[in-house]
């Protein structure tokens with residue numbers, strides 16, 4: 001007996017924030033539609049999709065991370081950002097790397113640390129939660145004001161609502177305001193207000209008892225989807241292919257990987273299928289299904305990362321006096337005690353003139369892999385990172401080879417990726433800017449600016465890109481429906497068509513909102529079709 005329904009209105013592949021957005025918006029706008037979400041990984045947190053940082057017990061948290069790391073041989077783990085900074089091919093907890101040989105094919109630089117997560121919630125159970133809005137040419141012109149649509153900001157606001165984005169969770173973090181006060185004179189001159197140094201919008205909230213709650217897909221789903229009796233989430237369920245017939249979507253084939261599921265494959269018919277399986281595996285599912293538009297997998301772009309660490313100078317006297325340098329009401333020590341891993345995140349937005357995005361994060365005194373003395377004042381060590389926008393190239397791509405399979409038995413994700421001269425110039429400029437910012441904040445901890453191996457940002461984009469017209473340069477329409485296959489939608493960062501340096505999840509979710517509204521409108525406008533909803 002299959003545990004899956006025979007028929008649904010909408011099948012969603014993947015339970016990260018992009019897939020969860022479809023479930024949430026459909027639950028809000030069309031709760032009568034039967035929606036099933038299939039996730040290949042296990043449920044590792046409660047509510048399903050919750051961020052593992054919210055798990056208090058360190059052993060349980062680390063088990064949740066390990067269970068997210070796929071079925072293959074994950075590369076050895078090292079819980080230190082220094083490993084990546086030293087150029088090691090290491091993945092971060094909760095993620096796993098492509099096997100040797102697949103991250104760089106046909107020459108080029110490749111993406112040595114390209115990674116994925118396989119668990120309910122996807123990478124959003126492990127992410128940092130930075131949710132900046134795109135600026136200038138990062139924005140999608142055909143959805144923007146100048147093109148007359150003016151939709152993008154409304155979609156981004158909706159994405160902020162779904163992800164639970166705030167800017168005040170670290171209000172009391174020690175020295176946060178001080179850092180911004182020191183950066184402003186070197187960053188802000190000549191910039192419009194929205195491009196000036198500011199608090200980073202983060203998908204995190206602080207509870208009344210002071211504890212931080214990080215948003216994962218659980219927040220995106222919300223009670224609306226969880227309480228929707230027409231919505232079901234199936235974990236340990238691999239979608240092996242999308243079933244189509246003459247350019248019409250018919251459903252999905254799902255393999256039951258759960259204990260007792262006996263790897264049985266079932267067909268679930270659906271009027272609409274949404275593939276939200278991340279920017280590397282959404283092309284995989286389409287390719288495995290024989291859906292191979294010319295642009296599929298192409299225009300892959302990642303944001304090269306350069307990082308630097310500095311110590312805030314001139315704060316010892318304030319600290320000894322017990323002063324609050326945060327600008328908030330609570331004493332600095334209380335705020336420091338409540339913080340995990342990082343405290344206070346500031347943002348230097350992208351501009352076309354400086355095509356990188358700055359994330360300035362205060363690192364807790366313990367553990368601080370970059371500080372070597374005992375007398376570290378909490379919040380005084382600052383990690384400065386720049387994400388650089390990539391020059392888009394058609395040949396940078398995810399590709400597949402007949403017969404070469406991954407550890408799930410799907411066509412293996414392989415990568416061809418080349419960094420251009422222009423990309424290296426941008427990285428050089430970002431490095432110079434980091435030194436300037438580091439000097440403004442205090443003194444460098446180490447003279448070296450470190451360049452992380454390509455793929456480290458985890459912000460892969462472009463592989464199922466959106467376009468205005470079907471000209472072979474895009475995979476889907478502005479509503480995310482795949483050109484030439486009615487009822488098939490793609491979702492996630494792969495849909496973003498521009499070269500961005502800002503963290504992409506907010507934008508990916510915004511585009512998913514538009515797609516989900518389109519599905520709700522289409523399926524509810526056709527009562528004859530919608531009435532076939534299965535009863536449970």
Ligand code: FAD
Nearest residue numbers: 014016017018040118122123127128129130239492503505
């Ligand atoms: P994912 O979250 O990756 O979810 C895709 C899901 O699809 C996965 O659960 C996968 O198992 C499932 N899947 C794949 N194939 C199949 C299949 N065939 N059948 C069924 N299921 C399938 N982004 C930011 O914007 N800001 C940040 O600060 C940030 N920090 C990060 C820090 C870390 C440590 C990590 C790991 C990520 C970070 N990211 C950040 C990236 C962010 O998490 C992703 O952009 C986001 O999760 C993408 O959402 P998604 O739904 O498209 O994909």
